[in-house]
Amino acid sequence: EIVLTQSPGTLSLSPGETATLSCRASQSVSGSYFAWYQQKPGQAPRLLIYGASNRATGVPFRFSSSGSGTDFTLTISRLEPEDFAVYYCHQFVSTPETFGQGTKVEIK
């Protein structure tokens, strides 16, 4: 099973700042089989990034992603109030598919 470890657990930032979220895999993952999701309280997760660096429909340009192998990064530039949420990484190169434990981006 591929374990995904996200860091930090919580990120306290102010609107307008840049958030950098990390996801490290216990084994190499092809970027084609990697995604990021955003989840707000009481809602289902929402796909942000797929194929490691492609924004899903309607996702603002301030969301970007990079990485390959075992290290992936989600960057949120110029945080907007609606960006404060929990973010999960996800690998689907092998089963069981796994998610990171989440990074909460909170208002400082």
Next chain:
Amino acid sequence: QVQLVQSGAEVKKPGASVKVTCQASGYIFIDYYIHWVRQAPGQGLEWLGIINPSGGTTTYAQRFEGRVTMTRDTSTSTVYMDLTSLTSEDTAVYYCARAGLASAFDIWGQGTVVTVSS
């Protein structure tokens, strides 16, 4: 529009079974795999398994093997997830999700709360 609509909340006693439904609309049902993911209160996301709506083939997470069954009805574009021998640790929100964009989960159901309590 493209959507997955799930059945309503369930309250079950330990040892019972639960069946959650997920009805697809707005796209060709058999063209996209459906996954089931759950989220315990205050916790992260856990993958349960996947079903191919076209042929009905399934793959389950090993820890749920023998307890989970995923089926589909192509006539109603509905996928079902059965979980048996429930314990309090199965209390969670259960989501179905479509494997769309490059197999990432692009459409999610609204979630079904399953509470297991005596």
